[in-house]
Amino acid sequence: MGQASACAGLQSRRSFLTAGLGLAATQSLLAKTTGFPGVINPLHHAAKAKRVIFLYQAGGPSHLETFDYKPKLAEMHGKGMPESFTKGQQIAQLQGRPLVCFGPQFDFKKYGKSGQEMTELFPHIGSIADDVCLVRSMWTEQINHDPAHTIMNTGNIVTGRPSMGSWLLYGLGAETDNLPGYVVLMSSGRGGQMQPIAARQWSAGILPSKFQGVKLNSVGDPVLFIRNPPGMNAAAQRNSIDAVNALNRLQYNSLNDPEIQTRIAQYEMAFAMQSSVPGLVDMSKEPKHVLDAYGAVPGDGSFASNCLLARRLAERGVRFIQLYHRDWDHHAGIKQNMPLKAEEVDKPTAALINDLKQRDLLKDTLVVWGGEFGRTPMSQGGNGRDHHIKGFTYMLAGGGIKGGISYGATDELGYAATENPVSVHDFHATMLHLLGIDHLRFTVKYQGLDARLTGVSGEVVKPILA
Numbered sequence: 217m218g219q220a221s222a223c224a225g226l227q228s229r230r231s232f233l234t235a236g237l238g239l240a241a242t243q244s245l246l247a248k249t250t251g252f253p254g255v256i257n258p259l260h261h262a263a264k265a266k267r268v269i270f271l272y273q274a275g276g277p278s279h280l281e282t283f284d285y286k287p288k289l290a291e292m293h294g295k296g297m298p299e300s301f302t303k304g305q306q307i308a309q310l311q312g313r314p315l316v317c318f319g320p321q322f323d324f325k326k327y328g329k330s331g332q333e334m335t336e337l338f339p340h341i342g343s344i345a346d347d348v349c350l351v352r353s354m355w356t357e358q359i360n361h362d363p364a365h366t367i368m369n370t371g372n373i374v375t376g377r378p379s380m381g382s383w384l385l386y387g388l389g390a391e392t393d394n395l396p397g398y399v400v401l402m403s404s405g406r407g408g409q410m411q412p413i414a415a416r417q418w419s420a421g422i423l424p425s426k427f428q429g430v431k432l433n434s435v436g437d438p439v440l441f442i443r444n445p446p447g448m449n450a451a452a453q454r455n456s457i458d459a460v461n462a463l464n465r466l467q468y469n470s471l472n473d474p475e476i477q478t479r480i481a482q483y484e485m486a487f488a489m490q491s492s493v494p495g496l497v498d499m500s501k502e503p504k505h506v507l508d509a510y511g512a513v514p515g516d517g518s519f520a521s522n523c524l525l526a527r528r529l530a531e532r533g534v535r536f537i538q539l540y541h542r543d544w545d546h547h548a549g550i551k552q553n554m555p556l557k558a559e560e561v562d563k564p565t566a567a568l569i570n571d572l573k574q575r576d577l578l579k580d581t582l583v584v585w586g587g588e589f590g591r592t593p594m595s596q597g598g599n600g601r602d603h604h605i606k607g608f609t610y611m612l613a614g615g616g617i618k619g620g621i622s623y624g625a626t627d628e629l630g631y632a633a634t635e636n637p638v639s640v641h642d643f644h645a646t647m648l649h650l651l652g653i654d655h656l657r658f659t660v661k662y663q664g665l666d667a668r669l670t671g672v673s674g675e676v677v678k679p680i681l682a
Contacts, residue, residue: 253389254385254386254387254388254389255386255387256387256388256652256653256658257389259652259653260652260653260654260657260658261649261652261654262652263580263650263651263652264580264615264616264650264651264652264681264682265580265581265582265614265615265616265650265651266391266535266580266581266615266651267391267530267533267534267535267536267537267580267581267582267615268381268384268535268536268537268581268582268583268584268615268647268651269526269530269537269538269539269568269581269582269583269584270381270536270537270538270539270584271523271539271541271561271565271568271583271584271585271586272538272539272540272541272584272586272587273541273544273561273585273586273587274361274365274411274413274540274541274542274544274587274588275361275408275409275410275411275542275543275544275545275546275587275588276361276364276544276545276587276588276589276590276591276603276604276608277544277557277586277587277590277591277608278546278550278554278590278591278601279352279590279591279607279608279609279626279630280320280590280591280593280601280630281320281321281322281335281337281550281554281591282334282335282337282338282609283333283334283335283350283352283609283611284352284607284608284609284626284630285320285324285333285335286319286320286593286626286628286629286630288628288629289317289318289319289320289593289628289629289630290319290320291319292317292319292629293317293318293319294316294317294319295316295317296314296315296316296317297315297316297317297593297594297629298629301627301629301631301632302315302594302631305606306359306605307359307592307594307602308359308360308602308603309547309596309602309603310592310594310596310602315594316594316595316598317593317594317595317629318592318593318594318595318601321550321551321554322335322336322337322554323335323336324336325342327342327343327345328342328343328344328345328346328620329346329620330345330346330619330620330621331345332345332346332348332350332620332621332622333622334350335558337554337555337558337562338558338562339562340562340563340565340566340567341562341565341566341611343566344566344569344570344613345620346619346620347569347573347578347613347614347619347620348569348611348612348613348617348619348620349611349612349613349617349618349619349620349621349622349623349680350609350610350611350621350622350623351609351610351611351612351622351623351624351638351643351677351680352607352609352622352623352624352625352626352633353607353623353624353625353626353633353634353635353636353637353638354586354590354607354608354609354610354624354633354638354639354640354643355605355606355607355608355632355633355637355638355639356368356588356589356605356608356639356640357373357605357640358373358588358589358605359589359603359604359605360603361411361545361588361603362414364588364589364603364605365413365414365417365588366416366417367640368588368640369417369418370417370421370669371640371641371644371668371669371670371671372671375416376416376419376421376422377421377422377667378419378420378421378422378423378427378660378669379417379418379419379420379421379428379429380536380644380647380669381398381400381418381429381535381536381538382398382418382419382420382421382423382427382428382429383423383648383658383669384398384535384536384648384651385397385398385427385535385536386420386423386427386660387648387651387653387658388535388651388652388653389535390533390534390535391533391534391535392532392533392534395496395529395532395533395534396429396430396534397427397534397535397536398418398427398428398429398430398534398535398536398538399429399430399431399432399529399534399536399537399538400418400429400430400431400432400538400540401431401432401434401522401525401526401537401538401539401540402431402434402522402539402540402542403434403517403518403519403521403522403539403540403541403542404541404542404543405518405519405541405542405543405556405557405560406543406553406556406557406560407543407546407549407552407553407554407555407556407557408542408543408544408545408546408553408557409543409545409546409547410542410543410545411542411545413540413542415431418431418538422660422662422667423660429536429538432525434517434518434521434522496525496528496529496532497514497515497525499512499514499515499521499524500514502514502524506524506571507524509563509567509570509571510523510524510563510564510567510568510571511563511564511567512524512564518560519539519541519560519561519564520560520563520564520567522539522541523539523564523565523567523568524564524567524568524571526539526568527568527571527572527575527577530572530577530581531575531577541560541561543557544557544587546591546600546601547596547597547600547601547602548596548597548599548600549599549600550591550599550600550601551599565585568583569583569613569614572614573614578613578614578615579614579615580614580615581614581615582612582613582614582615582616582617582647582650582651583612583613583614583615584610584611584612584647585610585611585612586608586609586610586611587608589603589604589605589608590604590605590607590608590609591603591604591608592604592631593629593630593631604631606626606631606632606633607626607627607630607631607632607633607634610638610643612680615650616650616681616682617650617680617681617682618679618680618681618682619682621680623636623638623677623679623680624636624637624638636677636679638677639673639674641670641671641673641674642673642674642675642676642677643677644669644670644674645670645674645675645676645677646676646677646680646681648669648670649676649681650681655668655669655670655674655676656668656670
């Protein structure tokens with residue numbers, strides 16, 4: 217019995233050492249294959265974009281103070297909203313209250329050779345008017361923040377489905393071995409209510425968890441415990457990870473659980489990030505004129521600094537980069553607060569697009585600017601706007617998008633998308649198309665059904681494609 221036990225122990229140690237040696241022997245291979253190749257291989261059609269930078273304005277920016285000028289609404293300021301627009305419609309906190317028209321609070325100007333109309337608060341974005349497309353006919357289904365974020369990010373009103381970044385990483389794979397393929401950054405500022413953003417907005421949902429987004433901190437160490445503790449060097453850390461992953465591989469061979477493979481990949485990525493992340497966030501080599509163009513103060517956690525970091529992530533091959541900038545929820549004080557938000561986003565948004573263009577990255581980087589919904593043409597409390605789902609604006613640039621055009625329109629009061637309405641699923645279908653994916657063919661079996669980012673609808677918006 218004792219001899220059998222000793223043999224079993226010897227065999228276990230031999231298995232461990234064999235697995236460990238095998239891991240060491242294939243270490244260079246692992247370093248090259250950490251970047252998942254993606255299931256859409258080859259692509260369904262030629263791609264215009266390789267990556268996405270989504271400048272997500274959380275809280276719902278008002279289209280009526282940014283990109284959708286309505287002189288008729290200005291004329292009707294203070295008058296009752298015609299019932300023909302709102303009868304039987306879903307209106308959030310204004311339900312059952314007198315509805316009063318609330319005119320645009322800022323003047324608009326025509327910018328660029330294309331003459332695109334934008335708010336006077338956006339002179340820098342106005343300076344790139346010929347590079348961007350304004351989709352003025354977006355609409356969505358959910359009127360409260362969290363479910364509206366959920367459908368915008370996952371294409372579904374039910375939580376638990378993969379985010380669009382996870383879909384892209386699963387479909388196209390990663391281009392980088394030492395950074396996550398899907399990165400999330402968060403910033404906040406002044407002049408609005410700061411709504412929370414749940415981590416499930418970048419979840420992998422029904423996909424393996426290795427495809428979920430990785431949130432980097434905007435202030436302090438970008439990743440907790442990124443630095444080795446005293447007494448631990450890279451070689452010791454490598455040996456520790458090799459040993460842990462050897463055990464994980466033994467467990468995977470026994471259980472065949474894909475989440476164990478995810479655990480192995482996460483250990484490898486964490487080790488790689490210890491070398492890559494400090495260099496990523498080190499802005500000391502960025503020229504002063506670049507920092508000034510963004511208005512970035514490295515390490516301050518601002519939207520400007522995150523935009524510069526987004527460019528650096530794009531350069532390093534990150535597939536999907538999502539910047540959440542909060543405080544756009546203007547139920548009150550929109551006249552006083554909109555200039556504060558514009559000051560935070562106008563300059564860095566334009567700088568990012570210009571910077572990508574100068575580095576020849578804009579042509580294959582899709583940049584998206586917008587939130588989960590828009591704001592009502594009616595006033596709330598006399599000086600703010602309520603949530604609104606019937607019509608709002610998205611700005612797109614690069615990655616196969618036609619610049620210098622406006623697409624679609626809302627009615628004369630900015631209430632509903634009436635010309636070429638674009639749904640969330642249409643937006644997702646168009647994004648996938650630009651990345652070489654046919655949304656109708658990109659499915660995952662779940663509970664006996666074919667799950668899609670675009671659900672059961674969605675059409676590619678072809679007129680905005682270059």
